[in-house]
Amino acid sequence: MPDLHNDVHWNLSDLYSGMDDPRIDQALEAAQARAEQFQADYKGRINSPGLTADILGAALREYEALQQDSSKPAYFASLLFTTDTSDPARGAFLQKVRERGTQLAIPLLFFDLELAALPDEVFEPLVNSPLVTPYAHFLHELRLYRKHLLSETEERLLEETANTGGRAFRRLFSETVSNAEFTFRGETMNQAKILSLLYDADPQTRREAGHAFTQGLQANYRQVTFIFNTLLQDKNVSDRLRKYDYPEQSRHMANELPRETVDLVVDTVARNYPLVARFYHVKREILGLDTLTHADRYAPLFEAEGMVTFPEARQIVLDAFGDFSPAMRERAGEFFDKGWIDAPPALGKEGGAYCQYVTPDLHPFVFMNYLGRMRDVMTLAHELGHGVHASLSRAQSLLNFRGTLPLAELASTFGEMLVFERVQSTANLKDKLALHAQKIEDAFATIPRQTALYRFEQAIHKHRRSQGELTPDDFGNFWQQEIQAMFGDAVQLGDEHKIWWSYIGHFVNSPFYVYAYSFGELLALSLYRQAQTGGPQFAQNYLDMLSAGGSLSPQQLMAKVGIDLDDPAFWQGGFDVLEGLVARFEQLWKEYSQAQ
Numbered sequence: 001m002p003d004l005h006n007d008v009h010w011n012l013s014d015l016y017s018g019m020d021d022p023r024i025d026q027a028l029e030a031a032q033a034r035a036e037q038f039q040a041d042y043k044g045r046i047n048s049p050g051l052t053a054d055i056l057g058a059a060l061r062e063y064e065a066l067q068q069d070s071s072k073p074a075y076f077a078s079l080l081f082t083t084d085t086s087d088p089a090r091g092a093f094l095q096k097v098r099e100r101g102t103q104l105a106i107p108l109l110f111f112d113l114e115l116a117a118l119p120d121e122v123f124e125p126l127v128n129s130p131l132v133t134p135y136a137h138f139l140h141e142l143r144l145y146r147k148h149l150l151s152e153t154e155e156r157l158l159e160e161t162a163n164t165g166g167r168a169f170r171r172l173f174s175e176t177v178s179n180a181e182f183t184f185r186g187e188t189m190n191q192a193k194i195l196s197l198l199y200d201a202d203p204q205t206r207r208e209a210g211h212a213f214t215q216g217l218q219a220n221y222r223q224v225t226f227i228f229n230t231l232l233q234d235k236n237v238s239d240r241l242r243k244y245d246y247p248e249q250s251r252h253m254a255n256e257l258p259r260e261t262v263d264l265v266v267d268t269v270a271r272n273y274p275l276v277a278r279f280y281h282v283k284r285e286i287l288g289l290d291t292l293t294h295a296d297r298y299a300p301l302f303e304a305e306g307m308v309t310f311p312e313a314r315q316i317v318l319d320a321f322g323d324f325s326p327a328m329r330e331r332a333g334e335f336f337d338k339g340w341i342d343a344p345p346a347l348g349k350e351g352g353a354y355c356q357y358v359t360p361d362l363h364p365f366v367f368m369n370y371l372g373r374m375r376d377v378m379t380l381a382h383e384l385g386h387g388v389h390a391s392l393s394r395a396q397s398l399l400n401f402r403g404t405l406p407l408a409e410l411a412s413t414f415g416e417m418l419v420f421e422r423v424q425s426t427a428n429l430k431d432k433l434a435l436h437a438q439k440i441e442d443a444f445a446t447i448p449r450q451t452a453l454y455r456f457e458q459a460i461h462k463h464r465r466s467q468g469e470l471t472p473d474d475f476g477n478f479w480q481q482e483i484q485a486m487f488g489d490a491v492q493l494g495d496e497h498k499i500w501w502s503y504i505g506h507f508v509n510s511p512f513y514v515y516a517y518s519f520g521e522l523l524a525l526s527l528y529r530q531a532q533t534g535g536p537q538f539a540q541n542y543l544d545m546l547s548a549g550g551s552l553s554p555q556q557l558m559a560k561v562g563i564d565l566d567d568p569a570f571w572q573g574g575f576d577v578l579e580g581l582v583a584r585f586e587q588l589w590k591e592y593s594q595a596q
């Protein structure tokens, strides 16, 4: 293994000096006292005809300030824990800080409820006061739930019974799936390991791994079917009680998106499914196989490429960002210069990567496991895309700091795209081909695949509500139908694939969550297309939009970069970028095969 020079660790001292820093307990105690004081000062005074802009403005500022101060220990504990999960002291510290956080939330509960319940005639004049307008977006979003909240007694009943109801079934699912065992060539493995074999270069290995995966899922099939049926009905009942008109409604509300906009995106994606087949036909040819099955989708084109050291990766990412906007490069550069990144893998360190927003008065952090592959350079670009967004959003106060889920992956995907274009432009033909395949497959996994998953979810919720419980075959048939629609005639999904829905946690833990992935990535691609023709003014508008954080709705934010989310042409533009990548991939393969 060559030296990657990735010995770059973050410095958490901007938060605390360590777990024993006395300021941690002081912060938690002070916050608890403040939360109780807040309750004493404001409970019963918010949802009241006597509410004034002075009172409301002061309450909002105090609420925000105490959240900001009290959340720092939890961020610190979580950052510390992920770099060494094997250290029991860090685990215990995290748990302690979390429990203190729950304690703190209780005296504050009344505030949201009273704000939501406030009659329009009291609320409307107040929200236009300069003392309150900075919080207008936060308040409007909160108040949308007014129609869907129940009485305090009913809410408490639902909350208390959830632990032995829906929540218990979700936990059972999680325990069942994470303890599932898969036997491959005599070796027993967990889910992550068996799934990683689907990325193996040898077709026989992939096939056997696919079979072992199916067998392992079959062992829990009846139980998982029961859990799904129960949770589908649980949501049906809760939606009825809370007066939601259709299954997806609560998710659309949380995402601050109108149903029409989501439908437009989903329809655009489905209309572009043939692009998936077009790519996989070429991939099959490159792999030299007669047919592609469900076990071949992630097969690598070639063996691994050369290694990229961490300083080289830093240069690549900063240069690509800098070409787009010097201000973006500057923001990203801070992460390296000021110790905001933790790069090397280590024993006990969590896998994967993330960017942690902290609070607006402090900077974000980036966590990753840098292994020197081109994939890791893209991950660095992805997390620094988030990082630049988080950093710019510090212009907002805490309640306006973070955007909603569908926009969460915007800046990261955009950053990746900038870096991808730069890297591929200087790569040799073979690496170019591999880079394109990787980029296209990642985009397919996010855009069409998550849309197919969403349509599967729509089908099962609808079936449960109109026709009652689903049999294992019902689930399998819907699943096969939606995934096959995406692959067209390019991939033959075998019968074994019919059960491959049964391990996906999003269906159980956050219904309809998946479309946000399609939405965000397609948005980023289309935005990227605008960037190519938009000149320096576009870059400025883009950074302004990021700086608005979560202070505006997705519609309002996108208007800042001249985009109308309800314009079908905008969404098709994202597919035009993808189509361009697939066309280039076809051309590269032609050149490569002729040169052989």
Ligand SMILES: [Zn+2]
Binding pocket: 382, 386, 409, 412
């Ligand atoms: Zn991300």
